[in-house]
Amino acid sequence: MRKLWLPLLVVVMVWMVAGNGEARLRPDFYGSACSNVEGIVRQAVRRKLNQTVVTIPATLRLFFHDCFVQGCDASVMIASARDDAEKDASDNLSLAGDGFDTVIKAKQAVEAQCPGVVSCADILAIAARDVVVLSGGPNFTVELGRRDGLISRAALVAGRLPGPDFDLDRLVSLFRLNNLTARDMIALSGAHTVGFSHCSRFASRLYSFNSTTAVDPSLNAAYARALMRACPRDVDPTIAVNMDLYTPITFDNVYYKNLLDGEGLFTSDEVLFTDRRSRPTVERFASDQAAFFRAFSAAMVRLGRLGVKTGGQGEIRRDCTALNS
Ligand code: HEM
Ligand SMILES: *[C@@H]1O[C@H](CO)[C@@H](O)[C@H](O)[C@H]1NC(C)=O
Ligand SMILES: *[C@@H]1O[C@H](CO)[C@@H](O)[C@H](O)[C@H]1NC(C)=O
């Protein structure tokens, strides 16, 4: 008997140490404690999407910003009376309120059935997957078990998020800091197949590229003219344009086809094609949507692992916009 049990015991102990040493998420984390959590969130996201299509890009981008600043811990959701929380940083301006609202509504629906069990961070991760599926993108399994963070500060945002003027080296190094590869970065940029951007984020490509050339030569000329019509100099700062000209609310690989045609909205988009190091991956995703979907799904799962709090860390927030106190 003893001889049989010893190896088993060793295996169990190694497994426990590994489990405690690094944050482990798993798809069935809630088990019987909230067995239908994904169904409840899906229903709430559908309902919100029925009210406004902005739900799709707003929720997806909210997840990205949450994960890149202090990890996927819903810290981006916290509202501060002094306007000094993560969402108040200047990079936030464009985080559409509908992403926050999606998570708040889904949390209310989850609380009604399993109070105090499911984190806002997990609800955001599930909702981000759901908007991808509901707009025609790939389905993938979401890992769960994140706890909600206790810290949310605007000052922690600076330098953590990529800018629309980034070149390939800056994009690759920022994503690498977040344990994501260049291929992950190229696939995740495909999220720009949905949603909007304010004119200010790309105006320099139209009017002040450099001291001798006004229009960024990597922009398709007809596209540049259309953007100038939509975004004249000194345009109302609330004006926004679709990032994917052709299928702006469908999650597909048209983003990459646009890059091939000089129709990437930001420098950080177009550079993925103009830089010959990333061009083969862009060409692949443009010609093979299934390859893009596989790469995007895998990268979203890795994005969802960033800086997660598990076990006894953090808390399960009651209200996603406030720390339990
Ligand atoms: C690769 C570097 C990235 C840069 C430089 C970047 C930059 C931006 C900028 C400047 C906007 C427009 C904001 C505005 O003015 O309204 C935007 C929008 C958006 N981004 Fe990114 N982003 C990047 C990666 C990502 C990733 C990884 C995701 C998600 C997986 C994402 C999802 C979105 C979505 C969905 C929108 C549209 C938001 C809306 O319509 O409300 N982006 N991004
Ligand atoms: C929402 O659902 C209602 C009833 O099913 C439908 O009539 C309406 O067109 C939908 N609205 C949107 C924006 O999809
Ligand atoms: C997506 O995948 C999840 C888990 O892998 C599954 O439970 C769900 O039914 C799938 N949804 C769709 C719309 O296929």
Ligand SMILES: *[C@@H]1O[C@H](CO)[C@@H](O)[C@H](O)[C@H]1NC(C)=O
């Ligand atoms: C401005 O950009 C154009 C097009 O890339 C280039 O030919 C020119 O040399 C640049 N001028 C300066 C001053 O950098």
Ligand SMILES: *[C@@H]1O[C@H](CO)[C@@H](O)[C@H](O)[C@H]1NC(C)=O
């Ligand atoms: C990246 O991975 C390393 C090694 O597993 C880990 O220590 C680090 O915390 C991860 N970074 C983030 C931002 O999660």
Ligand SMILES: CC(=O)N[C@H]1CO[C@H](CO)[C@@H](O)[C@@H]1O
């Ligand atoms: C929507 C939102 O919260 N906007 C804020 C973003 O950050 C700027 C500058 O910090 C604030 O002025 C905005 O109110």
